[in-house]
Amino acid sequence: MRAIQEFLYRIRIDSIFELLAYIGFFYFLFKRFILHRAPVPSSAFKSVPKELLAECVTLLKKKEKAEYGVYRVPEEILSILRADLRNEENLKRLLCSICAHLGIDGGFIKLVVEDTFMSDRAGEIATDLAFTTIRLELKPHYTPEAVIAVLAHEAIHLHLYYAGIRMRDTWENEILTDTAAVYCGFGEYIYAGYAVMRGEFAFSYQKVGYIRQEDVQYIWKIMQKEEGE
Incomplete structure (x- = not known):
């Protein structure tokens, strides 16, 4: 007991923080290089019930009036995107290409590229039919696939x-939107773009989108099953 009291007397608050930092670092190394997992707790991303995903696919199959093939970003746009992710002229061309796949004239859409400090959104759209604005939060850690996925979502x-x-509600509508992106041919980009990415800070990880990669796979599975019926 006396030894514990002496230890508590000698230890300082900065020593405690230093110890916790080492524990966190070794935990990161264990998960990253031993378990080969990104150290992101599953609780960080809201789980989507499979029943909701199935309901979204059923709704889209019933309501969609057109059939969409697999979307491919034009090679010229993709090359520039990989070389310079912040080229706003190219981003607008990408948006127009995505919209054209959906039968929408993207030329009338105003694209605003931002990097708002501590923003928790990847993109945002506002429209009243006459005017439409899409805001893209372009973070330093974003991949080209993440940008494509965000613009496709919007x-x-x-x-x-x-x-x-x-x-019915806002969150379910976002799940429907992600599901529709897969349904309408953007699935490969949604799958790649919604992967967990390294964040801006050490040992930090981020992702965009409302569904996970396993959800994209499940949506594909439902679509294939319904096509076979």
Whole structure:
């Protein structure tokens, strides 16, 4: 007991913080290099019920009036995107290409590229039919696939708005939007773009989107099953 009291007397608060930092560092190394997992707790991302994903696919199959093939970013746009992710002229061309796949004229959409400090959003759309603005939060850690996925998500919002397809509440509507992005041919970019990315700070990880990669796989599975029926 006396030894414990002497230890507590000698230890300082900065020593405690230093010890915790070492514990966190070794935990990171263990998960990253031993378990080969990104040290991101699963609780950080809200789980999407499979029943909701299935409901979204059923709704889209019932309401969508057109069939969409697999979308491919034009090679010229993709090359510039990989070389200079912040080229706003190229980002607008990318948005127009995505919209064209959906039968929408993207030329009338105003694209605003931002990097708002501590923003928790990846993109945002505002429209009243006459005027439409899409805001893209372009973070330093974003990959080209993440940018494509975010712009596809926002364009799908507009597509669903025009088609009058929506779910009951805001969160379910976002799940519907991500599901529709997969349904309308953007699945490969949603899958790649919604992967967990290294964040801006040491040992930090981030992701965009409302669904996870396993959800994209499940949506594909449902679509393949319904196509076979």
